[in-house]
Amino acid sequence: MAETKSLGFNTRQIHAGASPDSATGARNIPIYQSTAFEFRDVAHAARLFNLEEVGYIYSRLTNPTVSALQERVASLEGGVGAVCCSSGHAAQVMSLFPLMSPGKNVVVSPRLYGGTVTQFSHMIKRFGWSAKFVDFDDVDGVRAAIDEDTRALFCESIANPGGYVTDLEVVGKLAQELGIPLIVDNTTATPYLCRPFEFGATLSVHSTSKYLTGNGSVIGGAVVDSGTFDWSASGKYPSLSSPEAAYHGLKFHEALGPMAFTFYGIAVGLRDLGMTMNPQAAHYTLMGIETLSLRMREHCRNAEKVAEWLEGHSGVEEVTYAGLKSSRYYERGKRICPKGLSGLFTFSLKGGYDACVEVVNKVSLFSHVANLGDAKSLMIHSASTTHRQLTPEQQEAAGVKANSIRVSIGIEDAEDIIDDLSQALG
């Protein structure tokens, strides 16, 4: 489908980026399992390499199955383009890569998936980049942390391990005022529940391994560009505004306008970093994404019921679900994610760590895995696993406690999920 933006979300999650295969009529997007694509002639090859014509060269850069997913995710998020990557973590690096250079920093919320805190605290330093962690609820603190070398702001819309919602309205306004791109990890909320670009975000990133695929089958990621940021205005983004030595001097922004970031991500980012999504993964995600809205509605409905039930249990100290009226993020959650607060949250137990161990060992419907966003209900003790590499201070800032369990509520019958928790909690 060429023009899909005016169609509704349910229609686009099934049709955007895809039409019957022109060669065979295959109704589903085939898995184009090909490393390379034949050029018509030398001039055709040169035009493709010059970005004068869009087409397929080599699957590290572009592949028809992956392109269909890119178009679909971009359409659902309301962006102009997307770059699919080998994982959510790869997508985070790919979102920063065109913006950063040695000595530059990104101002980051501490309420993030533990792996992201580690990636930003340690790994990116090897590129000469750094992260400044600041509480995004303290907008003056965020403003104060931004300096001449800041090239982006980064946060999660609904933060893993759940229960916290970033005030994207406030942070988006600040980013626009200061001319700094806001990058939102929209993995937990998905484009169905949260629209970061409507709050002023420039880019969104996703771990497509989670709700977008929705069945725990493949690892992948995506960076989506709103197409609204002026990469040339401040002179701070030379990879996009100045002649790019790594691409025969092309000025991406001048040549490609709103598609500059996406083309740069593919032509330079994927070409040189090689964090490419494979067509099998793209196929599974395309299949899963067709039911995204239906699943998210069920995840939210079930999570609300389970969170309410947990809140009433005598052994439970606290439930962090932002969809609960008792949550301090309830009103904000309704503003930022009006259709629901997803299926991820934590609950803490009065019995401490030992009680957590007992519950995790006793559940049978829940799977004890390091994942979220599956149709199946999942559970993990975050402090000893997903957020283990964090310092105690970082864990506290991320909302991870020794006596809390993270749950990703699936789309089974809510009564069965509650029964399983009931027998495990005793």
Ligand SMILES: Cc1ncc(COP(=O)(O)O)c(C=O)c1O
């Ligand atoms: C919110 C969030 N962002 C990013 C990631 C990283 O994604 P991936 O595992 O696909 O690299 C995760 C993984 O759990 C996550 O929960």
